Amino acid sequence: MAIWIWKRRRRKAARKYPVPLTMHQLWMVSLSAPVNRDKDSSRTTLYPFTRIDDDKAGRWLADQWEITSRDELVGRLDGLARSGYRAGARRRLGGVEPLAWDAGLYVDITRRGFACGMLGEADAWTALKNIVPAVVRSYASWNEYAEHYLLGRMVWRENLQGTPDAPAPQAVSDAHLKSLLDPANRASPWNMAPWHAISHPDHTR
Numbered sequence: 001m002a003i004w005i006w007k008r009r010r011r012k013a014a015r016k017y018p019v020p021l022t023m024h025q026l027w028m029v030s031l032s033a034p035v036n037r038d039k040d041s042s043r044t045t046l047y048p049f050t051r052i053d054d055d056k057a058g059r060w061l062a063d064q065w066e067i068t069s070r071d072e073l074v075g076r077l078d079g080l081a082r083s084g085y086r087a088g089a090r091r092r093l094g095g096v097e098p099l100a101w102d103a104g105l106y107v108d109i110t111r112r113g114f115a116c117g118m119l120g121e122a123d124a125w126t127a128l129k130n131i132v133p134a135v136v137r138s139y140a141s142w143n144e145y146a147e148h149y150l151l152g153r154m155v156w157r158e159n160l161q162g163t164p165d166a167p168a169p170q171a172v173s174d175a176h177l178k179s180l181l182d183p184a185n186r187a188s189p190w191n192m193a194p195w196h197a198i199s200h201p202d203h204t205r
Contacts, residue, residue: 010051017047023193024202028128030189031135032107034100034149037168037176043189046124048111057115065109070118073109080106081131089155099138100145101152106131136198142190146177 021029026044033043042050048057061067067076084102107128114124139145153173180188192205 010053012051013042013045013047013049016052017045020205021045022202022204023197025125026189026205027193027198028107028125028132029111030193031103031128031131031145032105032111033180033189034146034153034173034177035104035108037172044192046111046114046121048108048115054116057112058117061109061112061116061118067109067113067118070113073113073118077106077109077127080109081134085152085156089152092155092158093151096148096151098148098152098155099134100148101156103131103135103145104149132198139195141195143181145195146181150174150177 021044025046029046030043032048036043036048040049040051040053042048061073065076067073080102084099084105086097086099086102089101090097110119110124110127113119114121119127135145139148150170150173154170157170179185180190182188183191185191
């Protein structure tokens with residue numbers, strides 16, 4: 001006799017958070033698009049996954065960043081905003097500071113902090129707004145942002161070579177960014193929220 005194991009499907013994030021993001025909100029969330037390559041990642045909502053999984057967000061923060069409290073989360077965000085990895089990368093890259101790498105991580109951590117309850121929704125949006133001025137001053141397009149993200153990732157990856165936590169090959173990240181930048185990719189948030197949209201009045205989409 002066949003035994004059927006029923007597995008409860010997690011609720012879709014879009015049902016819990018049904019109001020579409022404004023153009024500015026989508027733009028800010030999109031700063032973490034290069035980081036989110038997994039199939040269950042959401043790139044068009046503040047919530048980082050397509051289905052509700054608060055525990056997963058909490059586990060990831062603890063495992064990857066040793067963040068288990070709101071204070072630790074806020075401290076880590078402050079560090080990424082102030083100097084992050086770009087200070088060390090600057091020496092390796094001849095004076096270039098890949099802010100995009102730190103910004104992508106900053107937004108990703110903020111979204112996961114929101115998902116696991118360490119940040120309320122209003123606090124999460126405030127945190128995202130805090131990183132915007134530096135990013136806008138540093139780049140003029142998603143192409144430039146993507147280029148510096150890859151530079152930052154390259155230095156980070158070189159530092160982890162030979163360790164148990166060795167990351168995915170650079171080619172994987174290259175292909176993901178190529179897809180995000182593809183004008184024909186209608187699912188790319190970078191096409192939905194063009195770079196200069198953040199410099200114009202916000203509006204619903």
